Amino acid sequence: MKLNRRTVVLGAIASVAAPLPALAQKRYGPGVSDTEIRIGSTMPFSGPVSILGTLGKTSLAYFNKLNEEGGINGRRIKLIQYDDGYNPGKALELTRRLVEQDEVSFIFETVGTATNNAIYRYLNGKKIPQLLIFSGASKWKDVASAPFTISGMPTYDAEGRVYARWILENMPTAKIAVLMQNDDFGRDYLAGIKAGLGDKAKDMIVAQSTYETTDASVDSQVVSLKGSGANVFISLSNGKFTVQSMKKAHDIGWKPQVILPLGSSSLAAIMRPAGAEAGKGAITGVYNKPVSDPQFDKDPGVVGLREFLKKWLPEADPTDSLVGGGYTAAQVLENILRRCGDDLTRENIMKQASSLSGLSTPLLMPGITLSTSEKDHELYGHLWLQRFDGNSWVPFGKALSV
Incomplete structure (x- = not known):
């Protein structure tokens, strides 16, 4: 085509008038600017499971590293964290503060089933993403009731099925005793175990005992469970209660096969x-x-984690699985935000979080990738099993479908 001045001018006008690609348009929601993305989180930095605060400390260190490297798509990540003490009421109060006063874009990595239960209706009602939370409650898979919530770990129900499968294959005549936290955490795990055992559950599970997170000790429950004659002890517990349950079983001479979350x-x-x-x-x-x-x-992946910790969180223990958990969660969130480009509305952040496909991060075990869809928020499709040898955890077998 022969170009003349009129052709060039009209072409230029048409070019300006034409809509730009979506990725080129800057669209921001609350908490986002050209230079910053504000994220909120509450963590149990104190209270009965304060050790779980390690997750948040690791993620914060990772974002500090990213910020020094230029941030994500040129924006610094400002992660605002408050201590909820593992108290559901406090978690709700502080989450409202993050949303209404700090004006964060979304909530990230809240720890605990009870605390997430306390905040998910508030967040979903406002269409605020509640991403990569550390609770495996089955309800987070229900996209209809929690469309803006995605767990950052396998569901307790799915994990329980994997343990049941191992028992059936390796200890088919087992007598099982279960200690469980008396909330959705314990109930979801137990439901998965029973479903995995199928019709054999009623005969194989010979004893159950519960505890409250406000209890001082689970010693009496462990003594009672030993009396059932069980040779498999599933301790569906957290923090100090897990430590107590294993120590007490050992102290009273009970030597069952122990299974832990x-x-x-x-x-x-x-x-x-x-x-x-x-x-x-x-x-x-x-x-x-x-x-x-x-x-x-x-x-x-392991070498990378060690090098990261050496500079950014030197007080952390690289062998602590909670450190790895926070590290992987931060990397998954980094991927989600990079995929958003310059469209950092809450709607698009949720869209990207709900469309992961075969995502892998350096620390994930072989055969494990992460996927989500608008109709399925179950992030993990596979798990490995590992055994404690007295010094370290050693994976065995292969990746198992959940």
Whole structure:
């Protein structure tokens, strides 16, 4: 085509008038500017499970690293964290403060089923993303009732099914005793275990006992469970209660096969305080490579974690699974925000979080990738099992579908 002045001018006008691609248009929601993305989080930095605050400390350190490197798409991440003490009422109060006063874009990584239960209606009602929370309650899979909530860990129900499958395959005549926290955390795990055992559940589970998070000790429950004659002890517990349950079982001479929730398997917070002999042989789930296992010493993901901690969180124990949990969660969120480009509305942040496909991060175990969809917020489709050898956790078998 022959160009003349009229053609060029008209072409220029048409070019300006034409809509730009969506990614080129800057669209911001609350908490976002050209230079910053404000994120909110409440954490149990104090209280009965204060060790879980390690998750938040690690994520904060990771975002500090990103900020020094230029942030995400040129924007610094400002993670505002408050201590909820693992108190649901306090978590709601502080979440409202984050939204209404600090004007954060969304909520990230809140720890605990009870605390997330306290805030999810408020956040979903306002269409504020509640992302990568550390609660595996089954309700977070229900997109209809919690469309703006995505868990950052496998659901308790799915994890429980994996443990049940292992028992059926390896200890088919087992007698099972269950200690459980008396809330959705314990009930969801137990529901998964029973579903996994199927018709055999009523015969294989010979004893159950509960505790409240306000209790001082679970010693009496463990003594009672030993009396059932069980040779498998599933401790659906958290923090100090997990330590107590293993120590008491060992002290009274009870030597069952111990199974622990993956979130209650930290070397620093659980296994070492319980003692090597009390925990030796215990089994739990795992999705991150255990840094304590020598086979991963030269793994790029593990090497990267160690180098990161050396500079940004030197007081942290690299072998602590909670450190790995916070590290992976921060990397997943980084991916989500990079995918958003310059469209950082709450709607698009949620859209990107709900459309992950085969995402892998450096610390994830082989065969584990992360996917979500608008109709399915179950982030993890596979888990490994690992066994405590008295010093470290050692994965065995292969990635198992949940």
